[in-house]
Amino acid sequence: MKVPTMAEMMAEGKSPEVLFWVGCAGSYDDRAKKITKAFVKILNNANVEFAVLGTEESCSGDPAKRAGNEFLFQMQAMTNIEILNAYEIKKIVTACPHCYNTLKNEYPELGGNYQVMHHTEYLKSLLDDGRLTIESGQFKGKRITFHDPCYLGRANGIYEAPRDLIKKMDVELVEMKRCKSDGLCCGAGGAQMFKDSEKGDKEIFVERTEDALEVEPAIIATGCPFCNTMMTDGIKNKEKEKEIQVLDIAEIIASAEE
Amino acid sequence: MHYISNILFAILLVIGIGFFTKNVKKLIRNIKLGKDIDRSDNSSQRWKNMTNVALGQSKMVRRPVAGILHIIVYLGFIIINIEVIEIIIDGLFGTHRVFAFAGGLYNFLIGSFEILAFLVFISVIIFWIRRMIIRIPRFWNKEMTSWPKNDALNILYFEMVLMSLFLIMNAADQNLQLLGADHYIKAGAFPISKHIAGWLPQNIDTLIIIERAAWWIHIIGIFIFLNYLYYSKHLHVLLAFPNTYYANLNPIGKLNNLESVTNEVKMMLDPNADPYAVPEETETDEVPEKFGASDVVDLNWVQLMNAYTCTECGRCTSVCPANQTGKELSPRAIMMKTRDRIEEVGKNIDLNGTFKEDEKSLFTTISNEEIWACTSCNACVEECPVEIDPLSIIVDLRRYLVMEQSSAPQELNMMFTNIENNGAPWQYNQMDRLNWKDE
Numbered sequence: 245m246k247v248p249t250m251a252e253m254m255a256e257g258k259s260p261e262v263l264f265w266v267g268c269a270g271s272y273d274d275r276a277k278k279i280t281k282a283f284v285k286i287l288n289n290a291n292v293e294f295a296v297l298g299t300e301e302s303c304s305g306d307p308a309k310r311a312g313n314e315f316l317f318q319m320q321a322m323t324n325i326e327i328l329n330a331y332e333i334k335k336i337v338t339a340c341p342h343c344y345n346t347l348k349n350e351y352p353e354l355g356g357n358y359q360v361m362h363h364t365e366y367l368k369s370l371l372d373d374g375r376l377t378i379e380s381g382q383f384k385g386k387r388i389t390f391h392d393p394c395y396l397g398r399a400n401g402i403y404e405a406p407r408d409l410i411k412k413m414d415v416e417l418v419e420m421k422r423c424k425s426d427g428l429c430c431g432a433g434g435a436q437m438f439k440d441s442e443k444g445d446k447e448i449f450v451e452r453t454e455d456a457l458e459v460e461p462a463i464i465a466t467g468c469p470f471c472n473t474m475m476t477d478g479i480k481n482k483e484k485e486k487e488i489q490v491l492d493i494a495e496i497i498a499s500a501e502e
Numbered sequence: 503m504h505y506i507s508n509i510l511f512a513i514l515l516v517i518g519i520g521f522f523t524k525n526v527k528k529l530i531r532n533i534k535l536g537k538d539i540d541r542s543d544n545s546s547q548r549w550k551n552m553t554n555v556a557l558g559q560s561k562m563v564r565r566p567v568a569g570i571l572h573i574i575v576y577l578g579f580i581i582i583n584i585e586v587i588e589i590i591i592d593g594l595f596g597t598h599r600v601f602a603f604a605g606g607l608y609n610f611l612i613g614s615f616e617i618l619a620f621l622v623f624i625s626v627i628i629f630w631i632r633r634m635i636i637r638i639p640r641f642w643n644k645e646m647t648s649w650p651k652n653d654a655l656n657i658l659y660f661e662m663v664l665m666s667l668f669l670i671m672n673a674a675d676q677n678l679q680l681l682g683a684d685h686y687i688k689a690g691a692f693p694i695s696k697h698i699a700g701w702l703p704q705n706i707d708t709l710i711i712i713e714r715a716a717w718w719i720h721i722i723g724i725f726i727f728l729n730y731l732y733y734s735k736h737l738h739v740l741l742a743f744p745n746t747y748y749a750n751l752n753p754i755g756k757l758n759n760l761e762s763v764t765n766e767v768k769m770m771l772d773p774n775a776d777p778y779a780v781p782e783e784t785e786t787d788e789v790p791e792k793f794g795a796s797d798v799v800d801l802n803w804v805q806l807m808n809a810y811t812c813t814e815c816g817r818c819t820s821v822c823p824a825n826q827t828g829k830e831l832s833p834r835a836i837m838m839k840t841r842d843r844i845e846e847v848g849k850n851i852d853l854n855g856t857f858k859e860d861e862k863s864l865f866t867t868i869s870n871e872e873i874w875a876c877t878s879c880n881a882c883v884e885e886c887p888v889e890i891d892p893l894s895i896i897v898d899l900r901r902y903l904v905m906e907q908s909s910a911p912q913e914l915n916m917m918f919t920n921i922e923n924n925g926a927p928w929q930y931n932q933m934d935r936l937n938w939k940d941e
Contacts (some may be wrong), residue, residue, distance in 0.1 A: 258855030268926040270938075279940040284838075284939075298936040310878045311914050312794065312900030314760045315531040316921055318767040326771075354764065359850040365931035394879040399755025425884055433876030438927055439913035442875040481520030 245281065246288055250331045250339075258383050259296040262366070263333045265347065267340035269469035274475065276469035282498035283339050285365055291318040291374045300327050304466050306342040309350070311435035313446065321346075325356035339363040339494060341395035341468045342433070345393055348400070363469050364406040364493055369410065370465045380414030381500030388496075389461040391452070392427035393468035406467050413500060418459045428452050430474035437470050443460060453478025457488075464490045504925045511593035511721075518725030525732035529810065533849040536803030541748045545731050551889075552747040557727035561887040565817070568632075571625040575661070580740065582615050583670070589721050599675075602689030613691035616672060620694045622666040629659050640816030643825075645835040650814055653734050660727055667720040673698040675712035686713075693930040708824055741811040742888045747803050749889035754880045757897055763905075794901025798844045801898060808839035808890040818882035818892060824875040830903035832877040833882035839867040840895060864899065873910055 252261055263286070269276040305320030327334075330355050334360045340343050348360035361369070372377035388410055396402045403424045410417050422428045422444060431441065431448030441447060456464050465477070466472045469492075474488045534838040541548075554560045559576060564567035569846045590599045632655065633641045641654070673695035683706050692699070702712060720910045731737050738745075749886050795801050819825050819832040825832050843864055851857050883891050905909045910918070917927045 245939050247936070248937070252629045253635075257742065266935075266938075268928065269630075271935045272926060272928055272930045272938075277941065280938055296936065299933055301935060302932070303921045303927060305921070306917075307927050308918060308921055309757060310897070310900075311910060311917070312795065312904035313906060313910070313918050314763045314899065314901055315767065316918055317771070317836045318759065318763050320768055320925075322771055345753075345755040349753055350759060353759050356785050395755055398880045418682050426821070426881075428821075428826075429879035429881065431823060431877060434876050435862065435914055439911050439916040441827075442824070442831075442871050443827045444824070444830075444875075446826075447875065448823045448827050451827055502770070 245284060247284055248295045250295045250300065250333075251483065256330065256438060259294075259332065260293045262292065262294050262335045262337050262361075263328075263331075263334050264294045264296050264300060265304075265338035265340075265343055266296055267343045267469070269274040269473075270300070270339055273457060275324060275471070277320075278318065279469060279472065279494055280337055281493040282492065283494040285498045286367065286494060289442050290370050292370070292375070296340070297327065297331075304343040304346040306346045306437040310348070310433070313437075314434055315343055317350075321351055321354050321356070325351060325354055328356055328358065328417060330439055333358055335359045335361070337366040338360045339467075339469065339492065341399070342470070343394040345395040345399050358374055360400060362405070362467065363398075364396075364409055365402060367494070368405040369496065371409070375426050377490055378409065378412040378497055379474055379500050383463070383498045384414050385416065386462040387418050387460060388413075388463045388465050389456055389459050390465045390467075390493075391420070391430065391456065391471055393471045394429050394433050396467055397427055398425055405466070409493055409497065410465060413496065418461060420455045420459055422455055428455060430468075430471040432474050433471035437473075447452070447478075447482070448479075449474035449480055453482055457482060457484065461488060461495070464488060465496060466490065467493055505596075507850065508596050510596060514722065514725060514844055515590065515593070518728060521729045528848065528852075529732060529737075532809065532844050533803050533806045535799050535844065535847060536801050536806040537799070538804035539804055541639060541804060545752060547751055548747050551749060552743055555670070555749075555887070556742040556746040557619035559887070561734070561886070561889075564887070566883070571628055574618075574621045574625045578618040578625075579616055580664075582622075584611065585615050585668075586613070586721075586724060589717070591872075593721060598685050599687060599689045602687055608689055609691040612672070612689075613693050616669065616692060616694040619665045619934065620669050623662060623669075624666070625663045625867065626658050629646075630655075630662075632680055633658075640820040643816060643819055643832055645832055645838055646681075646816070650735070650838065653736075654732070654814065656733075657736050660723065660730070664723050664727070667694045667716045667723065669698060670702075671713055671716035671720060673702055674709045674716060677704065678706065678709050678713060679704055681709070683710065683940060707803075735812065735814045738811050738813040739809060740889060745807055745811040746889050748807065750804075750891060750894075754883050754891075760793065760901070762793065785810070792902070793905035794903070795895070796865060796902045798840060799857075800902070801840070805895055805898075806840070808892075808895075809844060810838050810886055812837040812840060813839065813888070815887070817885045817887065818890070819882040821885045822871060823877055823879060823881065829871075829875040830869060831872045833896075836868060836892045836895055837874070837890060842867065868899065870903065870909070873903065886939055905922075 270280040302324055303318035303320050308320065309317035310353060310447060330436050331403055336347055341362060344360060344362045349359065371378060390406055390410060392403065407417060429448060429472055464475050472492055479485050479488050479490055559573050562572050588601050592598055615858060632638050672692050676692045676695060676699050679688050702709060792800055798806060814834055816834050822831060822833055847857060850860055873896055878893060880893060883893055920927050920929050924930060
């Protein structure tokens, strides 16, 4: 798999058109790594000259900030900004809405000004530029519902890019009763991913999975590694893992190409 | 003799407006207890936002039934108030229907007010049914007991009574006009009250008593209502406007960066900084800034205005994922507890001249369990019809707990340690970050 790092690019005197910010989940989490690889595959097929930071990348600071540790967040942010600025990065794409939100909205005041895109936005732009073709492949005619990640949807108003990509696949896009700006959180945001939930009568991911089950999808599409984890847990909790797949949009597009 | 009523009216008017002014001053003082935040930018965007959201009620109709009923009551409230101007002039100068000279236009206006008053009355009845018979869950969360519950009902009853009095007054007036009573000039159109007029007696003296009584109770009721606002969730009728004007215009996912932290972090990362340097002497003995918020004075004034603006409609709580799954957190309760605490601090200042330490804070009523249940999903912020931001308060409270108290849940402390040590919230080696490419 061709994954050049910024350091390698620099050594060759090249600069990439876009930096792929992989994020911690995309780098370490077994499930999310598949999303990362699917996205890289699409980038390579579309002949996008990209690079990653590799071991120079570090947590964006989002979970620290949302958990109230502003010190740690700003330490992370400023260290990352120093590296990004040293490489003169202009454009960043990431498959994690949390990194996306933080890099896009919270880094500029600290000196990091980049054009930041979520991978669904980026794929949509490749599609619009004719660099990417989307085939329906094995998913043709299947029912797909899209779970809006809070940090993509409500936080940044991006609802259509992921849907536009899904619609290109010749599938049946079905909306949950709570979708877009009314979408229900998967339960992972605000650093909840890293702790047990407070006591209550239900897990949020179960509540959200029930929303999805109501529309009887074959696939629950997501655009966030954390939502992916939560929805996968929800499907397991409901013992539906044989009938329903939870997939990132990048994975759907990449496997349709096969 | 007949000046007595004019004088009495003038006295009531002065008392009514005087008390209201006093409360508005107190309100402004209390809001200013908050820290400064600059929201003077982008005034054209802000006007537009206020016009859409407050004046145009654009976010109310996210829930169409409540939204449309609310628009009726809102229009009624604004338009019928034109009639109050006439009532005040009549009251002060002993005139009767002083605007009647407008002829056809006057008739049209009075007729419209009547129709609106009737629609308001019906809407308020439906509101009451939704609250008390259908018992829509968001009106029955646990924070909605005692005063908050009574407050909501008081407002509905107030509106029912005021609208009824307005229509009864017109009905009696209309009969008096038909009977040719002195002073009751023929003016106005009465599309609604004409149906009530038949039920009233046809005796001039009794009718005058009814008309005068309705007129007086109606206007006194309005003065009381005006002064009730400060103590009530109904304050939103005024504050919705500044609250939407000064609302956050950034993408709602963006949290503010604490400047005080930025300065320290820059120092820490600056290779030229001397870690042993003696801090520069400043002229004032400034207390180092507190990180995050433990009390209302640590929040900014927009957050405090948010608390006073909250109408306790509970839309935020009804969409909160934590609340829906039985957790302690209710964004509405966060706003209500914040307002209660501002009031407490305000009364403390009234009593002692300046704030006297009372060993209380926001944490007296807001539990850590509530604060840590939030997923920061912004559903509450998105939902609020007047653009209140409960999440910003939750985050400021978390900041205090973490940076001043080091009292985050243990799992989060581990997450922090992981980020510090290996740049990821989990315990993986930073050097393994690119391993996925060869797996």
